[in-house]
Amino acid sequence: MNFTNEQSAVIDFEKGCVVVIAGAGSGKTRCLVERTARLVDVGYTPSGILLFTFTRKAADEIKERIAHRLEQDPADLSVCTSTIHSLALRIFRENKDLLGYDTNPTIWDPMRRGKLLKSAVKAFLEIKRSFDGEADCYKFVLSEDIPELEKELFEQAKIAIDRDEYKPYPEKIGLTAIAYYNKVLELERRDSNMDQDSAVAIATILAEYKKTKDFCSAIEFDDMIPAAIQILNIGCSYNYLFEHIMIDEYQDVNQVNVDFVKALRGDQTISVMAVGDDDQSIYGFRGGNVKHILDFPGVFEGTSLFLTKNFRSTPEIVTIANRVIANNTTRYPKVMTAFRESPYEHSDGIITHTPYSSYDFQERFCSTQFQQYEDVYWYIRGLIKFVECKPGDIAVLARNNMNLRMANSVFKRCAIRDGLSEDIPFDVSSIRSPFQRAAIKRIISTANMLLNPKDIVTARETLMANESGFGGKTAEYLSVAAQNDPDGSIVKWLLDLSSFPRHGENTKKYQSIKLISEKIKQAIDSLETISIYKFWEIAVVVSNSQKLVDYKKDTRLQGSRRTTIDGDADQEAMDEVLEIIRDFARKLPEEDACNHQLLLDHIATEITSAESRDDGVQLMTIHGSKGKEWPIVFLIDLVEKTLPSSRGDDIEEERRLFYVGITRAKDEVHFSYYEQDPDYEAVEASSFWNELGIQNRNA
Numbered sequence: 001m002n003f004t005n006e007q008s009a010v011i012d013f014e015k016g017c018v019v020v021i022a023g024a025g026s027g028k029t030r031c032l033v034e035r036t037a038r039l040v041d042v043g044y045t046p047s048g049i050l051l052f053t054f055t056r057k058a059a060d061e062i063k064e065r066i067a068h069r070l071e072q073d074p075a076d077l078s079v080c081t082s083t084i085h086s087l088a089l090r091i092f093r094e095n096k097d098l099l100g101y102d103t104n105p106t107i108w109d110p111m112r113r114g115k116l117l118k119s120a121v122k123a124f125l126e127i128k129r130s131f132d133g134e135a136d137c138y139k140f141v142l143s144e145d146i147p148e149l150e151k152e153l154f155e156q157a158k159i160a161i162d163r164d165e166y167k168p169y170p171e172k173i174g175l176t177a178i179a180y181y182n183k184v185l186e187l188e189r190r191d192s193n194m195d196q197d198s199a200v201a202i203a204t205i206l207a208e209y210k211k212t213k214d215f216c217s218a219i220e221f222d223d224m225i226p227a228a229i230q231i232l233n234i235g236c237s238y239n240y241l242f243e244h245i246m247i248d249e250y251q252d253v254n255q256v257n258v259d260f261v262k263a264l265r266g267d268q269t270i271s272v273m274a275v276g277d278d279d280q281s282i283y284g285f286r287g288g289n290v291k292h293i294l295d296f297p298g299v300f301e302g303t304s305l306f307l308t309k310n311f312r313s314t315p316e317i318v319t320i321a322n323r324v325i326a327n328n329t330t331r332y333p334k335v336m337t338a339f340r341e342s343p344y345e346h347s348d349g350i351i352t353h354t355p356y357s358s359y360d361f362q363e364r365f366c367s368t369q370f371q372q373y374e375d376v377y378w379y380i381r382g383l384i385k386f387v388e389c390k391p392g393d394i395a396v397l398a399r400n401n402m403n404l405r406m407a408n409s410v411f412k413r414c415a416i417r418d419g420l421s422e423d424i425p426f427d428v429s430s431i432r433s434p435f436q437r438a439a440i441k442r443i444i445s446t447a448n449m450l451l452n453p454k455d456i457v458t459a460r461e462t463l464m465a466n467e468s469g470f471g472g473k474t475a476e477y478l479s480v481a482a483q484n485d486p487d488g489s490i491v492k493w494l495l496d497l498s499s500f501p502r503h504g505e506n507t508k509k510y511q512s513i514k515l516i517s518e519k520i521k522q523a524i525d526s527l528e529t530i531s532i533y534k535f536w537e538i539a540v541v542v543s544n545s546q547k548l549v550d551y552k553k554d555t556r557l558q559g560s561r562r563t564t565i566d567g568d569a570d571q572e573a574m575d576e577v578l579e580i581i582r583d584f585a586r587k588l589p590e591e592d593a594c595n596h597q598l599l600l601d602h603i604a605t606e607i608t609s610a611e612s613r614d615d616g617v618q619l620m621t622i623h624g625s626k627g628k629e630w631p632i633v634f635l636i637d638l639v640e641k642t643l644p645s646s647r648g649d650d651i652e653e654e655r656r657l658f659y660v661g662i663t664r665a666k667d668e669v670h671f672s673y674y675e676q677d678p679d680y681e682a683v684e685a686s687s688f689w690n691e692l693g694i695q696n697r698n699a
Contacts, residue, residue: 007027011035012038013305014271016271017272017296017300017302017303018274019273019274019276019293019300020273020276020305020306021277021278021304021305021306021332021334022275022276022277023277023309023334023336024279024280024310024312024313024321024336024659024660025629026307026308026309026336027309028248028307029248031275032246032248032275033069035246035273036051036079036246037066037069040079045078045243046078047078047079048242048243049080049243049244050080050087050241050245050264052082052087052246052247053082053083053249054627059081059082062081063077063081066081080242084225084253085224086601086605087228088227088228088260089228089601089604091232091236092224092228093601095231098231098236099227103217103452103454104217104597105218105219106216106217106455107219107220107221107224108218108219108458109221113220116209117205117209119212121157122150123208124153124204124205125150153201153205157205157209215454215456215482216456216458217452217454217455218452221604221605225256225257225260232260239264240266242264243270243271244270244273245265246272247274251288252276253288253289254287255287257292258292274296274300276293278290278293278332279325279328279659280626281293281653281656282626282656290653291330304332306334309336309337310337310339310663312629312663313338313663314340314666315338315340315341317662317669318336318338319338319693320692321336321659321662321663323693324659324662324688325655325656327655368674368677369406369637369674369677369678370410371674372672372673373406373410373636374410376396376634377410377414379670380396380617380634384424389631391425391615391617392616392618393631393632394617394618394630394633395617395618395633396619396633397620397621397635397664398621398635398636398637399622399637399643399657401621403636404428404620405428407619408426408619412426425615425616430618430620434572434573434577434580435577435603438570439548439549439573440545440573440577442462443540444603445543446462446542447599449462450523450524451596451597453491453524454490456479456482456490459490459493460475466542466543466545469509473502477497477500477503478493478497481496491520491521494516495517497513498510523538523541530594531593532581532585532593532598532599533582533585535596535599536578536581540574545570548570549574550567552570581599584602618630622643622657622661626660631668632665632667632669633664633665633668633669634669634670635658635661635670637674638673638685638686638689639685640683640684640685640687641683643658643686644686655691658686673686673689
C-alpha cells in the first residue's frame, strides 16, 4: 500500500500519546485501520486495542475494515470498536452494584429532568417539607408572586444541575436527603452569587430530584459517563484491559469525555491517539469544545502529527475552504493541499466554468427564499436529466432541519408540476428519525416499564399515555401507593389502588386497572424466555400502539385526512423500527439473544436517525453530513441569522460549520442565498460570502 510520509508517521506511531490533526479528506480512517492492523501484526493483543468512534455505525464499519485488512471475519475480531457512551453504559451495567443499584436502572432522557424539576419546585413552594422527620432545615421567605418565583427557582435549578461540578451524583450514595442537600449546598456556596436562602432552596430542590431518581432506580443519559468514571476510579477490570486507546473525531469531545479517557487510562502506561480536525469542531451545542484537541499535547503530555493532503476534493474546493477557515484564530496553523488534479479551466483557484456545460443554467441571485429552492430543484433536474448524474451523487445541505423541510416541500411541488415526482427521488430520512414519533416513544416507554417495574415515574407516564381512562387523579393515587410501599413494583401498586377513593374493588374503574396490571404482569413474567424481537412485539401490544395506529389510519372512523396521514406515518415508523430491531438482533451473539436491556441501551445511546438511502438526492443538515461526501453539494440559505446563526455566540464555530459543508463536496459545491424572507423582509447574504473569494457566485 502507498502512504504519504504524513500517513506513515501516524501508522508507525506505537507508544505514548499523540494528537493527529487530520484535515478534511485526508484519509484518517484509513490510517486508523492500518495502525490498528500494524499493532496486531507486531504482537499486541487485539482485545487490548480500543477504538472510539462518533457513532455505532462508524464503529461497525471500521471494525469490518480492520478485519478485512487482517483477513479475519469481523465476528472473530476482538479489537474493541465502540462509542464513548456505549462503553460507559457497558461499564455501568456490569458494575452497577458498586454504585448501589440492585435492579436494571432505566435511562431517563433529558426531557424528563425538566418535568421532575418542576414538580420538585412546586413541592418545595407548596409544602415546604422537612426531610427525615427533622424540622425545617431552611429559612425561606415566600414572595407574593408565586408563579414568578416558581419560574425563577426552576431556571436556577436547571443552571445548577448543568454545571459540571454540580452534576447529580449518579450513584446511590446512601445519604439521606438532608445530607445530600448539605453536600450540594457546600458546592453552591463555594461559587455562587445567590443569596443564602436561594442557595438553600436550590439545594433542597435538587435533593428532592435526587430522591426521586433513587426511588425509581433510574439514571439520566447524561449521568452514564460520570457513573462509569466513578466506577473506574473505584477500580474495576477495565482499568487494565486496554494497552492502546484511539479516539476518532476528537475535536467534538467534551470535558466529561476527556475525563472518561483519563479514567480508562488510570495509572497505567497506555498509549492514547486522538484523531480529529480542529477546523471541523461543530458540536458546541452538545458540550463539544475545540479547546480539548488544542490542549491535548499539554493534558496528555504528548506530541502532534498532521495530515494535510486532501484526497477528496478538487483544488478549487480546497482553495476556497482554506480561504474561509483561515479567518479563524483558534486553530492549529495548517494549510490543506489537494491531491487531485483540477478538472476545470481556472486561474488562481477561481472557477471560470463548470464541466457540466451541456446543461445551460441561468446564473442569477434569487429574490425570495422559495424561488431559491425552485432554482435548486431545476438545477438538480438538469444534472439528472441532461448530464445523467445519479441522484445519490447529489446532496442539499442546510443549517437546520426547518429549512430542509421547507425546501423539500417546494421540491415536491416542482416535481408534481414537472411530472417527475418518481424520477427524482429526494431522501429526507436523515431529517426525521422514526424513534422521535410519539407512537414509538410510547413503545419505548412501555419497554422500560417492563424491564424496571420500580420506576414509578416511567410507569405513570406510560399508563397515562397508553391507557384510556387512566388520568391524572389515578396517576396521583399510584404515586401515593408507591410511596406507601417503596419495596413494591408497578403491578402491586396498581392492585393497591383498591384502597383509594373511587377505586374500590367493586368499581368499574378498579376492574379496568386490574386488567391492566394482569396484562403487565403477564408480559414481565415472559421476559426471561422470549427473544429481543418478541420483546418488542409484546411492548407494542402492552402499549396499545398498533391499535391506535390502525384507528388513525381508518378514514371512515376519523373523517380526517390529516389524522389518516399521521396514522400512515406512524405505521411507516413502526415498520422501520421493526426492521432496525431485526437487524440488531441478528448481529447479537447467542448468549445475548434474550438480553432485552441491550436493545433499549442501543436505542438510547446509538440510534439518532434513520439510515439514509444511496439512491436519492440527500437532504441533510450540515451537522448531519459530517463524515460524508458527495460529488455535488448544494449549500442553501446562506444568509445572515441562518449561517451564521442568530443564536450562534461563537462565530468561529459557525465558520467551521460552513467549512464542513464546503468540504463534503468532491467535484462541485454550489452556494445559494435570497434577498427576501417569506414575510417579505429584506435579508443580507451571509458574512461568509466575502471570504469565499469566488467572482461569479451561482444562485
